[in-house]
Amino acid sequence: MFSRKSRWVQSLQHKFRERRFRTVLTMIEGQLAEKDSISILDAGGVVAYWRMLPAELRQRVHITILNLEESVEGDRHIERDGLTVELVAGDACNMPQYADDSFDMVHSNSVIEHVGSYSNMFRFASEVRRVGQVYYVQTPNFWFPIDPHNGVPFLHWFPDAMRAYLNSKMRLAMYQRTEYGTALIGRIEHCRMISARMLREFFPKADMKRERFLLLFTKSLIVTGK
Numbered sequence: 001m002f003s004r005k006s007r008w009v010q011s012l013q014h015k016f017r018e019r020r021f022r023t024v025l026t027m028i029e030g031q032l033a034e035k036d037s038i039s040i041l042d043a044g045g046v047v048a049y050w051r052m053l054p055a056e057l058r059q060r061v062h063i064t065i066l067n068l069e070e071s072v073e074g075d076r077h078i079e080r081d082g083l084t085v086e087l088v089a090g091d092a093c094n095m096p097q098y099a100d101d102s103f104d105m106v107h108s109n110s111v112i113e114h115v116g117s118y119s120n121m122f123r124f125a126s127e128v129r130r131v132g133q134v135y136y137v138q139t140p141n142f143w144f145p146i147d148p149h150n151g152v153p154f155l156h157w158f159p160d161a162m163r164a165y166l167n168s169k170m171r172l173a174m175y176q177r178t179e180y181g182t183a184l185i186g187r188i189e190h191c192r193m194i195s196a197r198m199l200r201e202f203f204p205k206a207d208m209k210r211e212r213f214l215l216l217f218t219k220s221l222i223v224t225g226k
Contacts, residue, residue, distance in 0.1 A: 018052065020109075020138060020222065023222065023224070028040075029057075036060065037060045037061065037062060038105065039064065039103045040062070040063045042108070043128065045067075045109060045111075047083075049109065050063055053083065064085075064088060065086070066090045092108070093123040094127065101133050105133065105134050105136065106135040107136050107137075108124075109138050112125065114191060118192075121192075121202060129203070135203075136222070137206075142156065144213070144217055144219050148219075199223060206223035209223075
């Protein structure tokens with residue numbers, strides 16, 4: 001029934017992503033007004049996202065993208081179209097390799113809901129605040145009726161047992177149907193959307209922005225701060 005995200009859902013998500021990037025760009029431009037260059041740690045990001053960065057700024061922005069070890073085969077440097085990116089393996093919930101305020105900015109887009117337990121989310125938030133002089137963190141809103149990870153309405157509101165059962169019976173968007181077992185439980189545990197109230201607990205001093213859809217619904221939550 002729900003085999004994949006429809007094209008209009010993908011197009012809508014892309015438009016929201018571009019709109020959100022304006023906030024990121026404003027933060028970058030604000031820092032570059034005071035410095036010749038800045039460093040950004042993107043926790044759980046991808047290189048393609050940073051192609052939205054204007055060409056005239058790419059030489060002045062040095063990006064480190066950190067993902068789990070299974071996502072990165074050793075440390076790598078990428079230089080393409082004027083953009084310099086370093087890919088590193090690590091756990092954003094625990095970054096002892098980086099001192100306090102190591103980066104001018106820490107950026108995270110739709111990652112905190114994938115780090116597992118709520119304790120891990122707290123650790124993730126603490127590390128983001130610690131290693132970044134400023135931070136930008138975005139996450140889908142739990143109370144938005146459509147789960148953006150698979151485009152299925154209401155699924156993320158179901159108890160874990162029900163979500164696991166449905167995942168074992170049908171293919172949901174980008175997720176293949178999976179037999180009930182360790183792999184399926186791991187998938188459920190590592191996709192927990194959170195509310196504005198909970199996000200505020202993780203980032204108590206942050207400014208929060210609510211991304212609206214049709215004026216009535218909050219689709220995503222964004223926190224920024226120092």
